Amino acid sequence: MKLIRLLASASTFVMVTALATTNAFAQNSDKAITASLSQKLNLDIISIADSPVPGLKQVFTNRGLFYVSDNGEFFLQARVYNITQGVEDETENALKSVRLEGVERFKDSAIEFKADKEKYVINVFTDTTCGYCRKLHNEMDQLNDLGITVRYLAWPRAGINSKVYDDTVSIWCSQDPHQAITDAKAGKPVNDAKCKNQVAEQFKFGQQIGVSGTPNIIMPDGSVVPGYQPAQALALALKDLS
Template identity: 40%
Template sequence: MKAFLFVLFGAFSLSACAQSPAPGPDGAAPAPAVPDAAVEAEPGTPEARAVAAIRKLNPRVEIDRVAAAPIEGFREVVVAGQVLYVSDDGRYLLQGALFDVEQGRDVSQDGLAEVRRELLAAVPASDRIVFAPEDPDYTVTVFTDTECGYCRKLHQEIDEYNRLGIAIEYLAFPRMGPASPDFDEMVSVWCASDRRQALTDAKNGKRVPKRDCTNPVAMHYALGQRLGLTGTPMIVSEQGVQMPGYMPPAALRETLDQLAGEAPQG
């Protein structure tokens, strides 16, 4: 069987806690949840050949987007939070950043941002834990963990984020994986009568009473994997732009201001 290995380019952010899933009962790491296929392409088209090429390497992979690439003769494919380029004949595959020298930016992030926006928009407000000022200027989604040091640091500064006009909407990502104490604690947080206080207690190292209920933790975890999350906290702007791990409040506000200035005016 052919193995499909995504080679990650670039160093891992030093402001994020690395994911280290707990092993399953047989000692192997648990397989990520694979949602239903999101992409359908008309047979005989370059898009269909691109999809077929990816699935030839890994039949189980989830493809979130396939579209014309910024370079002639290729399709751009978003897979598990990464961007790939497949030749229109389905023979060649490229991976890595695509930098537009004239524009001075990485255009490979555009399609990835669109996928993030679409997937995160499907998460109900009732499934999030929200810390927000009365009238926020910006809202960011944050995949968080109760054990991660940088997640705890971010939460310790939650009042300052809010003071600067930034709403924080938390989703759960227990980085030790399912069937771990970390996962169970996040379930207890999301099942608490006061989720905000339970999350604050957990991040402060206080015991959270064990609870169980219908909860979105497993769905959040699968979504994080689908978006290519490799560490927490993962901060995503309303435009679908991923931040490089933890950012201090003032730095995050400055970045969000910059992104707002770059957004097309409607």
Template identity: 50%
Template structure:
């Protein structure tokens, strides 16, 4: 029996049609992605100009993708792919069939997430477990229902040895009331008390100062956060949505070890 060989272009098209990159979002903002560690490829000025003018994405790093015919392009809105002649822009997720459907795109995003969080974690609001085994960075909004549910259960996370570090992600953007409230929280003398008030539905005293709320928001957008809560683990992996403490602890043990 003759084997059916599929052309590489057909395989690439198959990947494109089946997959979508969850990190791609329409945006006019340009947060920065730094800290890439994969070997860099230099594109010609013509290809860079064509890519950025057509996609409105700022290129931060270019590397060889797992598919020979494609470059992996890290941008201010996540990872995309580009044909080596600069003609085709691909918004896709690459799965490795030889590695049990390993999501190569998500693996590549881990270093992007870690680099983004590293820039802002010192300005996070930390609820620290006395027997800390893990610390999880949580992009949060003070008005979302599941964010408030997570906060009501904070003691469960702390008792499980999971410290929570809040990073600001006002879902309605930086010009809305939530962003103003979160800026007041980050400028409060007692940030935890102000966060507790806001998550409980109470008003927070208005305050202003130099704060990192905008930096948090832009970092979230750069790594594909579109809703809250979103959790970034210490290996760079992302958990979208609420996880009760027991379920999160199980995931942490599986991914990071006990």
């Protein structure tokens, strides 16, 4: 009996040691990948996780989602599809989760046009100088009547060091952001205003998830409509998701 207990203890020790070694190797590997991508590609690493493909890490950065070999030697910008059952876009599934986490984080700092009889909520990266953003905004009453709540997130296309960015901050900081963004999208001048805001954070988040133009519409399931869609078309797309 003593021999059996001794062997069991030894086996447990080996398993624990192996697990600790594996975890330490994974942590060191992640640190090495982070350092390499930061130094060589000037990327800010937000998170590293195992990907659905053995031998590849899934790396979420300030410039989007990428894949890196476990040894850090190979760097890929790609779509991963699982063809075991149908064709499942694993990259899009990962991005959906990231988008939904982000819009939830910015929920309280979005400019929300709420539907009285809300059925759906869409989050829209917007720029007040964008023609199609203005076209979408002109349909706000129709969108709300269809039960669609619109939450605007800031994405000044000219970047953070621009007049558009300064105007966007003023809109978010105005006493009546709803009226301010409506006036701006009608081409009216923006009155200067300053406050603590998350305009820069929203813009950077848009970059992280691959926003390259506006309007960029995030649907309730985390999928994206990359551009203007008429109110009725959006309502039909939302209905198909539910």
